[in-house]
Amino acid sequence: MTIIAAADGSALGNPGPAGWAWFVDDSCWAAGGWKHATNNQGELRAVLELFRATAHLDDDLLVLCDSQYVINSITKWMRGWKAKGWRKADGKPVMNLDLLQELDQALQGRNYRFEWVKGHANHPLNEAADARARAVSEAFQRQAPINPGPGWVRAGDVPPPRRPAVTAPATKPAAVTAAPAGRTLPAAAAHPELFVFDDEPAGSHTVSLELSAEGHGRLSRRAAKLGVSVEELLRGLI
DSSP: OEEEEEEEEEESSSSEEEEEEEEEETTEEEEEEEEEEOHHHHHHHHHHHHHHHTTTOOSEEEEEESOHHHHHIIIIIHHHHHHTTSBOTTSOBOTTHHHHHHHHHHHTTOOEEEEEOOTTSOOHHHHHHHHHHHHHHHHHHHTOOOOOOOBSOOTTOOOOOOOOSBOOOOOOOOOOOOOOTTSOOTHHHHOGGGGOOTTSOTTSOOOOOOOOHHHHHHHHHHHHHHTSOHHHHHHHHO
8 A cells, every 4th residue: 555645845934934744634644843944954854754654654655745855865865975974976065964864764664756746736735735834834933833733643553653843853762672583572561551451350361472583673673763662562553
């Protein structure tokens, strides 16, 4: 299954009050921003937050984007920049380095492709993302509350932890510790409340989980991306 989403940014004055947004449909979108940033920063952050919001999923991702800068940065230039120590061909440092490095991490192991769409050309998803990004930048301009949106909401999915709509300095994900394949995860001891059933006394059930090496690694990577422990991820799945 392929997730189709638009990502867009907005900056009044460029730089100035700025916003970002990604949009799947009216019940599945998110937005945020800064008091002062550039349009390119908004465009990059929108894509980054879309990848973070879908990090717990295996679906392919089709990103509709009206920024050639973002598309080329990710699909054409990033590998060369990394090889040169995040410097351009002329030796100058790459702009928006923090966002690009965070994107580089978020893209690892993901199946995705980008499709350029012309901005302000009545493309429904692009227009929806643009309107929400601009609404955030205008709210910052007025010093008014912003609407961060519902976040990732799709039937049957376990939503990731909500991130703050107003960007804060990144924190290092918590370390993840899990049992090797074939061993029982000590989840019952760490989270006894998960295994208390209303109709029987606590402790009357034995819960165990066996994972292949591949499955264990996959689960650990997902938990690390979300900044939670493997047990917390499993609790969400339960």
